[in-house]
Amino acid sequence: KAGVTQTPRYLIKTRGQQVTLSCSPISGHRSVSWYQQTPGQGLQFLFEYFSETQRNKGNFPGRFSGRQFSNSRSEMNVSTLELGDSALYLCASSLARAGSSGANVLTFGAGSRLTVL
Amino acid sequence: KQEVTQIPAALSVPEGENLVLNCSFTDSAIYNLQWFRQDPGKGLTSLLLIQSSQREQTSGRLNASLDKSSGRSTLYIAASQPGDSATYLCAVNQAGTALIFGKGTTLSVSS
Numbered sequence: 001k002a003g004v005t006q007t008p009r010y011l012i013k014t015r016g017q018q019v020t021l022s023c024s025p026i027s028g029h030r031s032v033s034w035y036q037q038t039p040g041q042g043l044q045f046l047f048e049y050f051s052e053t054q055r056n057k058g059n060f061p062g063r064f065s066g067r068q069f070s071n072s073r074s075e076m077n078v079s080t081l082e083l084g085d086s087a088l089y090l091c092a093s094s095l096a097r098a099g100s101s102g103a104n105v106l107t108f109g110a111g112s113r114l115t116v117l
Numbered sequence: 118k119q120e121v122t123q124i125p126a127a128l129s130v131p132e133g134e135n136l137v138l139n140c141s142f143t144d145s146a147i148y149n150l151q152w153f154r155q156d157p158g159k160g161l162t163s164l165l166l167i168q169s170s171q172r173e174q175t176s177g178r179l180n181a182s183l184d185k186s187s188g189r190s191t192l193y194i195a196a197s198q199p200g201d202s203a204t205y206l207c208a209v210n211q212a213g214t215a216l217i218f219g220k221g222t223t224l225s226v227s228s
Contacts, residue, residue, distance in 0.1 A: 004160075033215055042220040043206070056215055090160055099213045101148045103168060106216060108153075108160040 002026065004093050004109035012115045018079040021112045025072050025093030031055075032074040033098055033106065034066060037088040046089075049074050050097045078114075086116045119144045121209055123219035130197055131227055138192040138222045140207035145185050151216070152181050152192050153206045161206065165192070197226045 005024040013019050025032050033056075034046040045058035049068035066076040072093075078085055092106040120143045130136050140150070149168045153161040165174045165181040167190065174181050180193040190207055204223045208216040 006160075035218075043208075043218040045215040045217075048215055056213075058215070088158070092161075098215045099148075099211065101212075103149065103166055104210065105151070105163050105166055107163065110160040111158075113158070 004091060004107050006089075006091055006109035006112050008112060009110065010113045010115075012117060013081050014117050015081055015083060017081050018077060019081060019114060020075055020077045021089055021091075021114075023074045023076075023091035023093075023109060025074070025091075026107055029093035029095055029107075030072055031094045031097050032068060032072065033092045033094075034074070034076050035090045035092070036060075037090055037111070038086075043090070046076065048098050055097055056099070081116045083116050086114060088113050119209060119211060119214070119217050121207060121217050121219040123205075123207060123222050125222060126220065127223045127225070129225045129227065132198060134197050134226075135193070135195050136197055136224070138194070138205050138224070140190040140192070140219055142188045142190075142209050142217075144211065145188050147185065147209045147211045149210045150181075150183055150190050151208050151210065152179075152190075153208065155204045155206060155221070157203075164205075194224075197224075199226050199228045202226050 031050045033048040048056040068074045088111045090111045092108045096104045151166045152164045167174045167183040178195040204221040206221040208218045
């Protein structure tokens with residue numbers, strides 16, 4: 001079965017611009033989580049969507065936002081880009097919500113590499 | 118607040134060696150713990166998931182153990198190969214939160 005698909009894989013933006021990243025989860029998965037990965041900070045949680053509702057949010061400024069559609073596909077948006085937003089953005093999908101009991105395995109996409117100049 | 122630590126940050130071994138990667142966490146109230154592998158510039162691949170009620174999980178040359186009371190997990194890799202070179206991350210799953218990751222151990226296996 002198809003895995004988690006993230007687009008675009010690579011993109012370059014300049015400070016002040018905005019960017020939208022897309023994530024298509026595994027068919028049947030209703031939870032999509034987004035993470036930012038940088039060499040210094042490691043993987044940091046951005047937010048989770050389940051059934052089109054944001055269920056959990058990490059400690060990021062309001063410039064970072066997201067949404068989920070009825071087909072479970074998710075997008076995240078970063079406005080007014082800063083140099084420090086350069087990172088690998090990863091999304092992961094799962095059957096159940098994050099933080100639920102049981103063997104809820106997260107499957108990650110290959111990521112979107114954002115460079116801000 | 119849960120904190121996940123992985124030591125060492127980097128490890129170099131010759132091919133064929135058996136090795137252990139360590140993961141510790143501060144809050145033992147977890148549902149499960151997952152080990153992931155990440156190749157450079159790529160996403161994460163799930164290797165093993167251990168439920169809080171389990172002590173071990175095995176997949177091929179990989180064996181993960183969990184001691185919830187002491188807040189520790191280990192990933193044992195038998196007979197390491199150059200293809201095992203990657204960053205290994207552990208993550209804990211607990212009630213109402215997203216997975217919390219350690220910063221990983223970067224493994225290099227030389228032939």
